[in-house]
Amino acid sequence: MSRAPTRTPDPGWTDPECPVARALDLVGDRWSLLVVRDAMDGARSFTEFQRRTGIARNILSDRLRKLTAHGLLAQRAAPSGRRQEYVLTEAGHDLFPVVLALRQWGERHAFAPGEAHSTLVDRHGAPVPEFAPTGSDGTPLDAGTTRVRKIR
Amino acid sequence: MSRAPTRTPDPGWTDPECPVARALDLVGDRWSLLVVRDAMDGARSFTEFQRRTGIARNILSDRLRKLTAHGLLAQRAAPSGRRQEYVLTEAGHDLFPVVLALRQWGERHAFAPGEAHSTLVDRHGAPVPEFAPTGSDGTPLDAGTTRVRKIR
């Protein structure tokens, strides 16, 4: 069975022409991005996801099923054993910028000054630098310097 | 009063030491980020948010209250008139990278090839370039080249 790309996965998007809204229809709940976060950090099995997130088992079951159905996770046989495991697809892996942006926003705005939190480091242990959008000329972009162009 | 430096929005975070989880506790639902998106695109009034998102009025009322309580939106008197309006605070404004990352992910993975969608352009009308994280040495970063360092 060929994996058809995306053939209207749901009967109706919240806002069909906005990519932000479509993305949120797929991962815009309390748990999906935490599952993706843990998958990026090495979680593979149902129990491991459950242990890391603390999510209720029936909800985890539902989220794993939905993320799989939407093509963010794939189920495959574990290499060293007969059990199944969940791995990120390319689309799931590609959520890295979203998770990183959320992480850095959280570090800046959801912790009291000096309050301890986990951080993201590169393979040498150095902190990941600030992740900020820039225009083609290198100037920083924000909501004031951009606008949404609606479809024609 | 007793407004301590810590906001303490809820009795307990989902995962207190993870900035991703704290960020999702604040904006990780289907609607909050769409409200922020529209605020970034110029929405100011209750009715305007309602018209753009299509959210139920009671839920919008709740989200505006929570976003305000968490310091992402502020209410102030409209300049031309005596009605109130909602504007992004610095923390809300600072969600721009999150919304942009979601937008670009949505464009790549939630639309069929060739399917029309709105896009983000700069003040000259040029499309915003790809927003991808890089390490301090300029190499691209992803989940494979980074890891979470837990707090000591």
Add this chain to the structure above:
DNA sequence: GCATGATGGTTTCGATTCGCAACTCACTGG
């Protein structure tokens, strides 16, 4: 000065979703 219509919500209430706990099923090590 009173009907009419926005604006900015709140209330009501049925439907949906959540989350805890208990249960099942498959397999596995002793």
Add this chain to the structure above:
DNA sequence: CCAGTGAGTTGCGAATCGAAACCATCATGC
């Protein structure tokens, strides 16, 4: 053969959501 673990499913009460109705405050038309 039995205990234990992984991977879910089921049942059920509690919390949340959403559509529609309702309410209060202004502003305008007349």
